[in-house]
Amino acid sequence: MPPTYIESDYIGKAHASHMQLAAYAGTYQGEGGGMLDDGGIHAIVNAYGADILSHEQMQIERDSLQHGAVTTYEHSIAVACLSVKIADRLHLWHHVNLRSLVRAALLHDYFLYDWHEKDNGSHRLHGFRHPYTAERNARADFELDDIVSNSIRTHMFPLTPIPPKYLEGVIVNIADTLCAIRETLSPSRFHAAKP
Numbered sequence: 001m002p003p004t005y006i007e008s009d010y011i012g013k014a015h016a017s018h019m020q021l022a023a024y025a026g027t028y029q030g031e032g033g034g035m036l037d038d039g040g041i042h043a044i045v046n047a048y049g050a051d052i053l054s055h056e057q058m059q060i061e062r063d064s065l066q067h068g069a070v071t072t073y074e075h076s077i078a079v080a081c082l083s084v085k086i087a088d089r090l091h092l093w094h095h096v097n098l099r100s101l102v103r104a105a106l107l108h109d110y111f112l113y114d115w116h117e118k119d120n121g122s123h124r125l126h127g128f129r130h131p132y133t134a135e136r137n138a139r140a141d142f143e144l145d146d147i148v149s150n151s152i153r154t155h156m157f158p159l160t161p162i163p164p165k166y167l168e169g170v171i172v173n174i175a176d177t178l179c180a181i182r183e184t185l186s187p188s189r190f191h192a193a194k195p
Contacts (some may be wrong), residue, residue, distance in 0.1 A: 034086045039079075044082045048102035053077075057141060061110070070183040072109050078183075080105035082175040083168075088133040092167065097147055101168040108172055111138035131156050 001031050026095035036044070052058070070078075083105040109130065135152040138144055144152075151169035154162055155176050164170045 030096045036085070041081050041084045041088070042083050044098065045077065045106070047103055048099045048194060049080060052103065052106045052142065055141060057137070058111075062112055071187070073118070075179060075183060076106050076109055078179045079172065079175045082179060083171050086171050086175060092171075096168050097145075100145055100147035100151070100166075101171060103142070103144075103174060104148045104155075104168055105172050107142070107144075107148065108134060108140045108152050108155045108176060110134040110152070111142075 005112055040070045046053070058073055061076060064073055080102050083101050084098070087093065087098070087101060131153050135149055136146075138152060139149070147166045147168050150165045151172045154160060154164040154169050155173050157163045163175055
């Protein structure tokens with residue numbers, strides 16, 4: 001599981017390109033060369049998502065379980081890291097907006113409640129409704145471009161009927177599905193208590 005917040009001198013470099021960030025991390029051997037390592041991936045996630053990761057509302061995600069023993073916060077970071085890894089491994093750097101990809105991945109489950117807890121019925125049909133709640137909450141706390149907004153809203157396709165409009169949304173959808181399967185089937189889910 002990735003660290004919950006990456007403390008480094010990459011903060012403040014959010015306006016640098018992904019190549020500059022990776023080169024700064026010493027992990028990228030040229031456009032046609034090597035691949036990002038975990039340190040470079042974490043640096044990119046931190047650079048483009050530091051304001052999200054440090055936002056006060058993220059405490060709700062830290063306190064809420066998502067799949068098994070994994071919190072929503074940990075899940076969101078895992079999805080962001082896997083999204084960057086997918087873009088890297090498929091050499092999609094010139095086809096994605098990396099900032100939007102990271103931000104969409106970090107905010108895709110920004111619904112700000114523990115869907116496992118009993119309530120007055122507002123958590124019913126969570127799988128169908130939470131993308132819209134996450135987008136509404138994200139829009140209230142952050143500026144969203146159309147890529148981020150659409151990626152959040154469509155990340156549960158085909159459970160929600162409209163597919164992602166952008167490649168970033170497709171990547172977040174795939175990364176979210178893979179992380180959810182890994183987290184749900186992890187043997188640790190049966191041995192850990194709620195944080």
